[in-house]
Amino acid sequence: MICEWLEMTNLAAYIVRRLVFLVFVLIGVTALIFAVTMLLPVTTRAYLYITNFNRVQTGVVDRIIEAYGLNDPFYLQYFRWLGEIVQGNLGVSVTAQSSVVEAIALRWPYTFEIVVFAAPLIIFVGIYLGVQSAIHKDGIIDHSSRIFSIIGWSLPSFWLGMLLLTVFFTGLRVPGMEPQSLSSNLQSWIADPANNFVRYTRVDLIDGLLNLHPDISLDALMHVIMPVIVIVTIDIALLIRVMRSSMLEALNKPYVTTARAKGLSKKMVIYKHARRNALIPVATLSGMLVAGLLGGLVITEQVFHFGGLGQLAANASLRLDIPTVLGYAMLTAIMFVIANLIVDILYAYIDPRIRLD
């Protein structure tokens, strides 16, 4: 009883420590981006505040510099921005023509649609292929998965995307494969208030089902296929490789020999003993992978005009839309730290020998 309680406080303390660390990471990341933008000349930075270039009058730039204190030292400007953040104001995104928080909330579902299919495919298929190639080392499965993963890893994602688009959309004219997240007619149908389409989650796939419009879900599903193929082809490679080598290492451990020697079946030893132990490095990798994917798929979303977080970030940094890039930076940093935290807690669950401290 006391022991359990001690363990709970241990876990709580651990989580608190990691969250404190998160604050430092956030400060570091945003200060870094802030410092990068300070490389720009002050007039360029002032122009970033102008939304309507048709009505720019002489002297406006000077007034902007004055009003926003753009000539102040770096730390003053940074602290001013931090003060705004603490009050919950992330600024206005010029790219999205809305507040940064709203822009992220609106774009996030599209990235989620891709990740919700891509991540399980990558993780489970990757683990399966990795285990199979380790068991049949130097066999056909091993060699073909090795070559597949090396080629997949070497493909430029935008090239693969363009190839798929040429074949399935331009060439074969498969319906529902346009480079966008949902067919245009359905998009305008949803936007029409007369149709009473309720946005429960803002994810087209789920909202379609909740509103009893499976055609919308099906359409969203069709559009998600090609981006998912691109992501899975490229990202599965690393998982297969790590799982394979970790599994090979586990299979050579004395406890596997012991288990075989005491007469357990080969299957039992591979799946119950070796694989469970081999999963630990893969858990880290999977956590990082999902966090990275949720942070947006910059190139893939750009190729398929998917309009998720990655595209928002890419367009924002192309325009040097600083508030949006900073908001995006904080989001990804938060996700990385949380993913790390979940993976660490999972460790203690997978392997009771590991203690959090």
Added chain:
Amino acid sequence: MDISGRLEEFKSGMRPRIAEWRFMLRRLRKSKLAMAGIIIIVSFIVMGITAPLLAPPQHPDPFQIPQDNDMQRVDTHPTPPTTRHIFGTTENSYDLYYGCIWGSITAFRTGVLVVAISLIIGLLIGVAAAFYGGLLDEILMRFTDIIIAFPGLILAMALRLAFPTTLGIDVSMLIVIFSLLIAIVFVLLRPDRRLILTFLMIMIAGLLLVFYSPIVLNITLGDLDKVLIAITLVGWPGYARVIRGEVLRIKNEDYIEASRASGSSDIRTIFKHILPNGIYPLIIVATLDIGSIVLTAAAMSFLGLGAPDYFADWGQIISKSRDWVTSASAISRNFHAFFIPGLFITTFVVGWNLLGDALRDVLDPMLRRR
């Protein structure tokens, strides 16, 4: 001791290491995938060296892709291969074959330069952090954590855009900062040693500050240089982490203890004992990284942040035909215009990845001799 004696001593000292390299080379030669990778890389090197013969330059700047002006009119859309342009042309009648051949030099320059510089930065920081530990380790590693926590491509894009075209570097200020940094590091690490050097550094910094006059070096950065610098600045933390882990592992081995007990300096311990034993994972990572850096640079080109227009760069050529991908009328005319340069990138990266993957099997002490 005379020179030949010392040479003998050196040879006998190096013998195990040479035997080790021989063993690795033999393993590498036996692996079919490694040989395939090496053949691919060598053919790209040959392509780069013979580029002036394969595709004679028509501009003062050989990396400028020639435009076909002899045709009656300039085609705005890509055209399929003909005898005149064996790979066809991309939009505005620029020759694809020329771009693909000269693109190999751009790819080598991007990959090798970025990896070499990030490797050096990562090596310095990783070794310093792990070898001296304590506060220095904490500061350096938290800094690398921050860069790693950030999505690399976005940071590289922001850096690429924020870099000024002419970089004015104040050399005298740089010397002041550098010498002060060295002094601080010395004081932090070894207050008992190198007092004179520390004092000297502070003196230099002080004198320069008293008689301060700026010596500004203006460096003009091309678009491609900015891409390289941006990717380097984003890429080094990975190396720092890998080498730090290795040094931490090796640092407590008995032979390091022995070398320090027999009075070798930090520098000597690091370069003679730690690095030769801990460099292998870094070689693997670097080899695999050359490919992925070429991919990153291509992705930046794709987003319009890479080389200037019609510069011989594979990613840039692909991005030129991006707008034609969804137009049905251009499918047969456009397909080659991104497919061929894409094949060049993929083959190049596959070459490095094959080699890196084979090197991992050969160099990793956990996996080899099995």
